[in-house]
Amino acid sequence: MVAMTTASTPLAIIVLAAGKGTRMKSDLHKVLHPIAGRPMIDHLMASARELTPERQVVVAGHGREQLEKALGAHAAIAVQEPQLGTGHAVQQAEAALAGFEGDVLILYGDVPFVRAGTMRAMIERLHSDDAPAVVVLGFEPEDPLQYGRILAHDDGRIAMMVEYKDASKEQRACRLCNSGLMAVKSADLFSMLAKVGNDNAQGEYYLVDVVNIATLEGRHCAVITTDDPDEVGGINSRGELAEAEARWQKKRRVQAMADGATLIAPETVFFAWDTQLGRDVTIEPNVVFGPGVTVADDVVIHAFSHLAGATLESGVEVGPYARLRPGAVLKSKSKVGNFVEVKKAVLGEGAKANHLTYLGDAEIGAGANIGAGTITCNYDGYFKHKTIIGERAFIGSNSALVAPVKIGADAIVAAGSAVTRDVADGELRMVRGDQLVKPGWADRFHDAMKKKKAEQDK
Incomplete structure (x- = not known):
């Protein structure tokens, strides 16, 4: 009609x-x-x-x-x-x-x-x-x-x-x-x-x-x-809710692949209602997208990563085992590695945080390298504070950057440092106690302990 x-x-x-x-x-x-x-x-x-x-x-x-x-x-x-x-x-x-x-x-x-x-x-x-x-x-x-x-x-x-x-x-x-x-x-x-x-x-x-x-x-x-x-289909129980989720996810995975993304194990990837993917994106198994994620072209997201409220520009690499929280912005060709968490922070072009790091309320300049175990201490119990890391700066492993603090361009923070004051451009900052050396102490300790244990075991 x-x-x-x-x-x-x-x-x-x-x-x-x-x-x-x-x-x-x-x-x-x-x-x-x-x-x-x-x-x-x-x-x-x-x-x-x-x-x-x-x-x-x-x-x-x-x-x-x-x-x-x-x-x-x-x-x-x-x-x-x-x-x-x-x-x-x-x-x-x-x-x-x-x-x-x-x-x-x-x-x-x-x-x-x-x-x-x-x-x-x-x-x-x-x-x-x-x-x-x-x-x-x-x-x-x-x-x-x-x-x-x-x-x-x-x-x-x-x-x-x-x-x-x-x-x-x-x-x-x-x-x-x-x-x-x-x-x-x-x-x-x-x-x-x-x-x-x-x-x-x-x-x-x-x-x-x-x-x-x-x-x-x-x-x-x-x-x-x-x-x-x-x-x-109506949804009246938890079981029907799970079935509806499964149907939605299945259709979204098919659409993602049709649009040019590679899903290594599609059934293990979970999208949010508003996830946006570019072309030639590779998503490895067991990746979960929360709401608010935008992924540009040529991005690789490795296995067991969780993303929500994050923006990934072209050429970015994430994970495995990475967590991107709301406000995370990864600029072109930057990298977030295993067991790294990023929240309300911008990782500049080509910057890297490869291992075991927390970056919250921070700006990381292009080409900067964040060593394993680095933490931006952004919360004082009442307020959040910002950390700014300049271009090409190098942050040594196991460093704590106590915000608010600014690390200058090309600066180096030595491993194990707890930085509480600004670091100038090109400066080396080392904040740790003097190394104590006692020659032969360990040998004497082991000998004493072995003797004591042998007496105890008689």
Whole structure:
């Protein structure tokens, strides 16, 4: 059917998130549990924002304070108390949509991966020439389980919708299932919801009944079907959360390799929702990306490294066993080696910190070399302080740089030094006690101890 233009029609989004999520067994609201480092409801809202909705309403119940804090001003919160079913939940958004005239898209906070294209297709079907009263998103899973069924004609017009518990054996044989997602015009939505009753097995007000009400009134409703059942998979337990994470990661790994990255053992690499990778990036096994990581071209990330909030420029080498925390910036061709942690620090072009080092709140100049065991002592128990290391400076192993402190260009800090004052350009700074030498002391000590032990063992 020919779709009419929807560009000038305002859109409102209603997201249902009032369930208690008891199967999660968690104090955290179900829809705030993260997938790829991002709350599941944020995945959904990000897709919805691609349609530039005029209004967004989240229907909350249990844990609504958490939702209010998480969503801020991005969406209005409507409260459903008590929870009397999905139809009753949508009714709670009526006040928030007062005066709104346009299309309404009804989504679920625990169904996070609905694509913007699917949402758009539902709205377009709502505006097609035959003008359905309601558009429902259907899917055909391998196992229909206890999903509600959609009984539809070949042209997509819905004959009837029924919840699983109310369905007959013949109706349960239908494989077209109801995702719960709907598109409907605001002028129709709340008037139809007012006619929904609760004479059913659950004693609840079902949202799907608006379809049957429209049909009884002589109007018709339509179903469109997603080609990816995973798109509408709901998340109700920790197990389903893990399955959703696994599906997301699998797709992201495939995309990373298609975009030109090499993953040595793809199944062991975990990305965040916003990880950005350049071309010819090599990622070894067991690398984890937290949110906020940008990786340029020709970067190598060795095994067992963890990155979050970090920026890696071209030619950088990281790990193995490295940790990059938020604010870490590695300039071109710099290197962070094994058991090195970097936080809120810039490693200049070609600079190196190869072993066993902590660099926090620091600026390291181009070409500088940071020896094994070096620590920037950035915290005095109350405040953080900065360390600045100049270009081509050499910091000897096992040094402690007590911030605030500045090490000049081409300066050398001798191994084992505890530096508390600035070091000038080109200067050598050695801060350690005099070496004590006692010739023959160790031999005499060993002899005495061996004799004492032999006497004890008699």
